[in-house]
Amino acid sequence: MKKRNIFITALAALVTVSACRKLDVDVESQYVNGNFPSTSQDYAALLGTMYTNLASNYAIAYWRMQELSTDEAIIPARDGNFDDGGQYRQLHYHTWTYDHPNVTGIWQWGFGGINNCNRLINLTKASSVDTTTKAANIAEVRAIRALYYFFMMDTYGNVPLITDFPVATLPATQERAKIFAFIESELKAIAQQLPSKSNNAATNVLQYGRPTKAMAFALLAKMYLNAAVYLGAGNDRNQDVVAMTDSIQNNSSYFLDGRFRDIFLPNNGPQINETIFAIPYDQQIPGNQFTRFGFYYYLAQAYGFNVGLSIAMSTTPEFYKRFNLKGDVRNNTWLVGPQYYPDGNGGFTNQPVYYPNSTNQVVITPDLILVPPKPMDLGNTIASQAEGVRSIKYYPDPAIIQATRLNGNDVPVFRLADVYLMKAEAILRGAAPTTVNGVLQTPDYLVNLLRSRAGAPPVAGIDLPGLLDERARELSWEGWRRNDLIRFDLFEKEYPLPNDNLSMNKDTRRRLYPIPITEIRLNGNLRQNPGYDQ
Numbered sequence: 001m002k003k004r005n006i007f008i009t010a011l012a013a014l015v016t017v018s019a020c021r022k023l024d025v026d027v028e029s030q031y032v033n034g035n036f037p038s039t040s041q042d043y044a045a046l047l048g049t050m051y052t053n054l055a056s057n058y059a060i061a062y063w064r065m066q067e068l069s070t071d072e073a074i075i076p077a078r079d080g081n082f083d084d085g086g087q088y089r090q091l092h093y094h095t096w097t098y099d100h101p102n103v104t105g106i107w108q109w110g111f112g113g114i115n116n117c118n119r120l121i122n123l124t125k126a127s128s129v130d131t132t133t134k135a136a137n138i139a140e141v142r143a144i145r146a147l148y149y150f151f152m153m154d155t156y157g158n159v160p161l162i163t164d165f166p167v168a169t170l171p172a173t174q175e176r177a178k179i180f181a182f183i184e185s186e187l188k189a190i191a192q193q194l195p196s197k198s199n200n201a202a203t204n205v206l207q208y209g210r211p212t213k214a215m216a217f218a219l220l221a222k223m224y225l226n227a228a229v230y231l232g233a234g235n236d237r238n239q240d241v242v243a244m245t246d247s248i249q250n251n252s253s254y255f256l257d258g259r260f261r262d263i264f265l266p267n268n269g270p271q272i273n274e275t276i277f278a279i280p281y282d283q284q285i286p287g288n289q290f291t292r293f294g295f296y297y298y299l300a301q302a303y304g305f306n307v308g309l310s311i312a313m314s315t316t317p318e319f320y321k322r323f324n325l326k327g328d329v330r331n332n333t334w335l336v337g338p339q340y341y342p343d344g345n346g347g348f349t350n351q352p353v354y355y356p357n358s359t360n361q362v363v364i365t366p367d368l369i370l371v372p373p374k375p376m377d378l379g380n381t382i383a384s385q386a387e388g389v390r391s392i393k394y395y396p397d398p399a400i401i402q403a404t405r406l407n408g409n410d411v412p413v414f415r416l417a418d419v420y421l422m423k424a425e426a427i428l429r430g431a432a433p434t435t436v437n438g439v440l441q442t443p444d445y446l447v448n449l450l451r452s453r454a455g456a457p458p459v460a461g462i463d464l465p466g467l468l469d470e471r472a473r474e475l476s477w478e479g480w481r482r483n484d485l486i487r488f489d490l491f492e493k494e495y496p497l498p499n500d501n502l503s504m505n506k507d508t509r510r511r512l513y514p515i516p517i518t519e520i521r522l523n524g525n526l527r528q529n530p531g532y533d534q
Helices: 040-067 084-093 101-125 131-156 176-193 201-207 213-225 227-231 238-249 260-264 290-294 329-333 416-428 443-454 464-475 481-487 517-522
Strands: 275-279 340-342 348-352 411-415
Touching (some): 040 084, 040 101, 040 131, 040 275, 040 411, 040 481, 084 101, 101 131, 131 176, 131 213, 176 213, 176 227, 213 238, 213 416, 227 481, 238 416, 260 329, 275 416, 411 416, 416 464, 443 464, 464 481
Antiparallel strands (some): 275 411, 340 348
């Protein structure tokens, strides 16, 4: 059973205010002497707000910006259904505008989270808890604030740098390099104040979903791997990537789990050994979309639940072609071909799944054949509904209910497999390999750790294109594809669909999303990213 201590603690008692008779005073705080947090438990509950906000959009709107803008995921219309004003089509073709709902929503999500972190830092500084607890709480908040800033820097580029609460003046846009330097300095300053993962199960339950030293190192490694993107050509930090990944490997409590599928099951949690930082989800924590939107409606009953699900989201044929290694268990994270009842253990029986009131077996096909003149539209026949390979990497949750249609699968942000792949890539880009636990870790060695776990053939002489394909196999639908393609200078690569009557906007300035026009109208100190009209 998952530990949800930081998410389910009720906050209502902390936000009530005492009645007063004078009604024309300025409200400066929701707290008064009667409800100001004073104990460690109070502050643990208070910090929960930054995690609930983080979960609310990470695995849905933020994920869509990172994946639907690539070959890894697509939501095509089906006779007009799921077009939703063209927002998914705009992500696919890189034609989003400064008022796209995800562009606006994720900016507000990220800076709302940053603003809340600044508020929590102020409150914690004013607390009467002991010095050690206070320092630990502030380090925890600063780590989450750094993570939010990474999301904003990676997605929007030049963004405001806000560390005060309340904000006294309207903030101005800062150069991406300044945001990079701020995140780097914050993580270096607090890393040693954060806890380490241990072999103590009870301690790991309490730390799960919260920042640790390894989370700080993983975020730094991700920044250094992309330094040439964030700071400009010539700013390679590949040796620093190796240093950060080795710092994670020095903690023997992180190691690869034996079964790839276990990492993503509905009951995943602190028992997963390779998870460095994950965002917990369940029926009370909204934000996990993967069964609701990425499954296939006609398979729901076969998987043990009877709820209304979408047929909307799949991968593209281009992306699915990479799942071609013989014996690779990662191939089984996709639904394609004739469908059979699941065996409840991540595999399948020999019993076919038929369409309702039919003897026709459900067959999912990889091709997405568009039916003009409606743009990016497959039509909505039974056959066209089955077009598009569906992901069950986040295995369908049998506890899903009609009222919420939420998943309980926690979603990893950083895990050890990505650490191995980041180190392998940094070495291929020029860093010197290092020895860990008596073994010289070459790119082949690191990739083969993952292939061995997956049951795939070992690689010999992997190069950068092969490494990118390995990242696709290992990290599909984990929210890193846009980041990867930009770093490999492939974000504008077109992958046309049959009968497509539209084409991708290949302007490389689309590697940044625009600052929402609503924010610019409210704050004249913000400057729009190049390539977007004011």
